[in-house]
Amino acid sequence: MSVFDELKERGLIAQLTNEEKIKDLLSSEKIRFYIGFDPTADSLHIGHFIQVMVMAHMQRAGHIPIILFGGGTAMIGDPSGKSDMRKMLDSETIEYNANQFKKQMSCLIDFSDGKAIMVNNGDWLKDLKYIDFIREIGVHFSVNRMLSAECYKQRLEKGLSFFELNYMVMQSYDFLYLRRKHNCVMQLGGDDQWSNIIGGVDLNRRVDGKEVYGMTFNLLLTSDGKKMGKTESGAVWLDREKLSPYDFYQYWRNIDDADVMNCLKMLTFLPMDEIRKYEKYEGSELNSVKELLAFEVTKLIHSQEDAINARNTAKALFSGAADVDNMPSISIESSDFLDGAISIIDLLAKAGLCLSKGDARRVIKQGGVSVDDVKVKTPFETADMSQFDKGFIVLKKGKKQFVKIILN
RNA sequence: GGGAGAGUACCCAAGUUGGCCAAAGGGGGCAGACUGUAAAUCUGUUGUCAGUGACUUCAGUGGUUCAAAUCCGCUCUCUCCCA
Numbered sequence: 001m002s003v004f005d006e007l008k009e010r011g012l013i014a015q016l017t018n019e020e021k022i023k024d025l026l027s028s029e030k031i032r033f034y035i036g037f038d039p040t041a042d043s044l045h046i047g048h049f050i051q052v053m054v055m056a057h058m059q060r061a062g063h064i065p066i067i068l069f070g071g072g073t074a075m076i077g078d079p080s081g082k083s084d085m086r087k088m089l090d091s092e093t094i095e096y097n098a099n100q101f102k103k104q105m106s107c108l109i110d111f112s113d114g115k116a117i118m119v120n121n122g123d124w125l126k127d128l129k130y131i132d133f134i135r136e137i138g139v140h141f142s143v144n145r146m147l148s149a150e151c152y153k154q155r156l157e158k159g160l161s162f163f164e165l166n167y168m169v170m171q172s173y174d175f176l177y178l179r180r181k182h183n184c185v186m187q188l189g190g191d192d193q194w195s196n197i198i199g200g201v202d203l204n205r206r207v208d209g210k211e212v213y214g215m216t217f218n219l220l221l222t223s224d225g226k227k228m229g230k231t232e233s234g235a236v237w238l239d240r241e242k243l244s245p246y247d248f249y250q251y252w253r254n255i256d257d258a259d260v261m262n263c264l265k266m267l268t269f270l271p272m273d274e275i276r277k278y279e280k281y282e283g284s285e286l287n288s289v290k291e292l293l294a295f296e297v298t299k300l301i302h303s304q305e306d307a308i309n310a311r312n313t314a315k316a317l318f319s320g321a322a323d324v325d326n327m328p329s330i331s332i333e334s335s336d337f338l339d340g341a342i343s344i345i346d347l348l349a350k351a352g353l354c355l356s357k358g359d360a361r362r363v364i365k366q367g368g369v370s371v372d373d374v375k376v377k378t379p380f381e382t383a384d385m386s387q388f389d390k391g392f393i394v395l396k397k398g399k400k401q402f403v404k405i406i407l408n
Numbered sequence: 409g410g411g412a413g414a415g416u417a418c419c420c421a422a423g424u425u426g427g428c429c430a431a432a433g434g435g436g437g438c439a440g441a442c443u444g445u446a447a448a449u450c451u452g453u454u455g456u457c458a459g460u461g462a463c464u465u466c467a468g469u470g471g472u473u474c475a476a477a478u479c480c481g482c483u484c485u486c487u488c489c490c491a
Contacts, residue, residue: 258446356456357456365453366452399445400445
């Protein structure tokens, strides 16, 4: 099966500038394509995951990904679909973030022997001369058309600065630059990038008379149409420091029934033949597919070992047995104790299981906290030094959150 | 540049004859029940803390007052109309 068909069957493709040509191109040639990433955070999150997956699919088929870090454009901020203007970043932060991205992508993308190219658009955008730029590039953009683009609609109601309007022009110029310099003939991106991508396709044709292509893939949405990956504590990060492999695993393990199949197709390399079998699963059968999904995704992003550990820990915890080896943990010192005891509220706060001590109190009152499987009845309870005789205790909040408290 | 209006907690949004306001309602979050570690539903909860009390909040700042989210001055930000 060709990459194109593969991507299509997995439901990754949203829009194409020229379906027939792209299909031919991908099967007859090894092309260079690019995807842009705005390094606005210090870690990728699952919103980026799809893009990396598509890159990986393409790379496995022999095409060469060009990863463009928006060092220049991050200084502006893409207004597409955003309700507010983004804050601007300084160049040290951008560089640091770009390095983090690369590190995380390496688990799916092969960077050896020129199999992938990394560029930073700051390298060419920063030195542009304003007058030259608007004369050569700016003339090709119709403001009327830009304003009618879907992605600016929301901003037109709330206000859009000239500054941000330039984002599309910059991104289009990137494409022109990459085609000239790296013979890059295709740009991929999330479906929200469609306007920006066709901007670049048009620009290549108008300025150099060259035909290039654009392809967007579906955003990772939940069945009710919201962007996936927002949790109470923020985005679902791929960085293990920001979100432990166990929590990462749990995110997928707890996913909505309606989203399981999509995720399996889009976010794993499991063969479609196998995935199709699960399609007719219902009820608790589907529940077991979630375990598979969580395992596969964790394996891709972290490692096989992490995935196995997370699975074991989860299984043990939810079946009642205590495999505490891989549970999130924190350490406390004997100096944290007062008269040989420490309050449960303090432990909850230290473990990050509550937003505030008032929150901790509330949860306890509602019967949501237990220590070593013994329910905490009142907010005044304490944990005794003697309860740590095996070196740790397991603090549980709600049904799914466990933290091992280790006494040093 | 001229004129009109707005800024309330995570978000939306009431409240502006000054006290009964830590602030209605909805969404979201969290916990409990029921379940399949899902969804739906029901219940409770949702500023902070040393929690029957104290403290800090209603864009910022300075006033008036025994008392201000509410009244007055200035500042900032946003939206709309005119240029």
